[in-house]
Amino acid sequence: MSVEILNESGVELDVAEFAKLTRFTLRQLRVHPQAELCLKLVDEATIAEFNHRYLGTEGPTDVLSFPMDELRPGHEGEPEEEGILGDMLLCPQYAAEQAPRFSRSVDDELHLLTIHGILHLLGYDHAEADEERAMFALQERLLAEWQRFRKGGEVA
Numbered sequence: 832m833s834v835e836i837l838n839e840s841g842v843e844l845d846v847a848e849f850a851k852l853t854r855f856t857l858r859q860l861r862v863h864p865q866a867e868l869c870l871k872l873v874d875e876a877t878i879a880e881f882n883h884r885y886l887g888t889e890g891p892t893d894v895l896s897f898p899m900d901e902l903r904p905g906h907e908g909e910p911e912e913e914g915i916l917g918d919m920l921l922c923p924q925y926a927a928e929q930a931p932r933f934s935r936s937v938d939d940e941l942h943l944l945t946i947h948g949i950l951h952l953l954g955y956d957h958a959e960a961d962e963e964r965a966m967f968a969l970q971e972r973l974l975a976e977w978q979r980f981r982k983g984g985e986v987a
Contacts, residue, residue, distance in 0.1 A: 835870070836850050840874050840924065853868060856946050859976060861904055865913050866914060868917065868952065869918045870948070872920075873920050873921070877922075892925065893926050896948045897918045898951070899916065902914050903953055923941060939974070946973045950969065
């Protein structure tokens with residue numbers, strides 16, 4: 832996996848951990864090993880600017896995803912598609928502010944948002960109730976698998 836993590840947020844973060852999480856998630860979703868993804872950690876002003884420019888929404892948000900080649904998760908027994916997955920912007924400050932509302936640690940919130948952004952790059956959405964249920968269940972499962980993996984446990 833070609834994964835690039837850039838920390839321009841002003842917050843000290845373990846970019847290697849984000850790279851591991853990203854690769855783990857892409858493997859779990861059977862994304863082609865040569866797929867490319869860039870995750871940029873940014874401050875609230877930067878993500879607010881992108882949020883306004885691309886979504887027409889005022890103010891900061893937690894994560895924005897910009898898919899490129901419209902890759903989709905792979906399926907067992909089928910070859911994965913090569914290509915550029917896309918770019919993500921993630922705002923650690925915003926994530927830290929919202930983590931308590933969801934009873935999560937800041938690290939867990941950042942990890943969940945990374946997974947959430949990857950799912951958006953792969954075509955998942957939550958505009959409709961059934962899409963939201965499916966996407967949110969998948970991101971919670973992937974977060975739980977990531978947590979087990981980090982602790983040296985087995986992953987399904």
